[in-house]
Amino acid sequence: MKQRNRTRKGAIVTALLTLSLATALTACSGGNKENGAAASATPPSDYSKSLSLVSAVSDGTAALFKEIDAAFVQDWKDRTGQSVAIEQASGISFAQESAIVGGQLKADVATLGVGIDIDAIQAKGLVGEGWQQRYEYNSSPFSTAVAFVVRSGNPKSIATWEDALKPDVAIVTSNPDTDSDARWYYAAAWAYSLDKQPDDQDAAQAFVTSFHNQVAVLAGNDAEAEKAFLDENKGDVWVTTESRALSLANGAAKGKVDVVVPDVTLTVEPIVSVVDSVSDANGTREVANAYADFLFTETAQTLAAKHFFRPRFESVAEQFAGTFAETTLLTVDDDLTGWEDLQAALFADGGLFGQLPAK
Known part of the structure; x- marks a missing residue:
């Protein structure tokens, strides 16, 4: 795997000096880079009392997070003796x-699916400023990529973005207006064109327009x-995420589809934040911080890879x-x-997507 101009490759911190049990449990896991107010303001917990945590995730990661939740609950119980119940709320980002x-x-x-x-949550005062710098990898614990699902045997020989835009190829994908995670798919076509012809936004607009013209189903x-x-049985290629494609190709649709990852494509990066005002009001800040930290541990990274998300840890990727x-x-x-x-360029009022023909 190659990454163009990737700069956030800092080492994950795996341990901090233990000053107290509460401090250690808040900061000991790998992803947290923050030693500031959000972490230090966490009061010591009464671990004899059970508590509940609500975790909001986007649809494409729901199955993965069910396993992560169970692993975290056991890990937290082992470390503190405290029982935690996690309620998962899943939906469009x-x-x-x-x-x-x-x-x-x-x-x-x-x-959520998009930072x-x-x-927007931070803008309402529910999340503190600088939230995206709390963790390594811009607070994205794992990733996937924009990929193609084709019929078994790949009868249209689709390998590249140009192949997907051939006149006889019908594309199935999702609508960015109704599914915010689908912004990645149109953004991937935009990014591919700009990678090929840097700074040429006219060419990128033309490429995305050509992509849209080939869309037969905008779900x-x-x-x-x-x-x-x-x-x-509609379409010749379905543009979606690599994680979803591989899950189907290795499960419910095994033998029916092939997965094609273009030689240049866009990384899809789910992103995490504690909702500061809610966790403070609920008295769950410490365990919420620890839950977010847990996403950057080898256990969670391994679960992510098993669900066909690309892990951040090289040790897991290997x-x-x-x-x-x-x-x-x-x-x-x-x-x-x-x-x-x-x-602003693609999806906001006046952006390119709103100017494309309705599907």
Whole structure:
């Protein structure tokens, strides 16, 4: 795997000096880079009392987080003796953001599909400033990539983005207006064009327009796109995430589909933050911090890889050699100019997607 201009490769901190049991349990796991107010303000806990934690996740990671939740509950019990119950709330990323902002979802911690959804939560004062710098890898514990699902045997010989845009190829994908995670798919076409022709936004707009023109099914979400492609036999290629594609190719759709990862594609990076105001109000800040930290441990990284998400730890990646295709992975932060600019160019009012023909 190659990554263009990737700069965040710092070592993961695996232990800190133990000053007290509460401090150690808050900071001992690998991802947390923060030694500031959010961590130091955590009061000592009464571990004899059980508590509940609400974890908000986006749909594409729900199955993985069920296993992570169980592993964390056991790990926390082993370290503190405290019983924790985790309630998982899963849904489309921007629907999760909206529910948290509106107060309908009292999530202690959120792992959403796009960083700007957590930015929106921060803008309402529910998450502290600088939240994305609390953890390594820009607070993204694992990743996947934009990939293609094709019929078994790949009858249209689709290997590259250009192949997917051939006149006789019909694309199935999800609608960024109804599924915020689907922003990655259109962003991937944008990123590919800019990687090929740097700074040529006219060419990128033309490429994304050509991509959209080949879309035969613009589904409401990934589940609907999956149904259209697999059950209704629509389209020649389904543009989705590598994790979802590999899960199906190795499970329910085994023998029916092949997975193609283009030689240059966009990294999809789920991103985590404790919802500071909620966890403080609930008295769960310490365990919420520890839960977020746990995502950057070898245990959680291994579970991620088993669910076909690319782990951050090289030690774990080595155990899954051959699972993930060799490719050049672009990132929004390092190869584009961040989600704020990308949102404005593609998906906000006046952006390119709103100017494309309705599907």
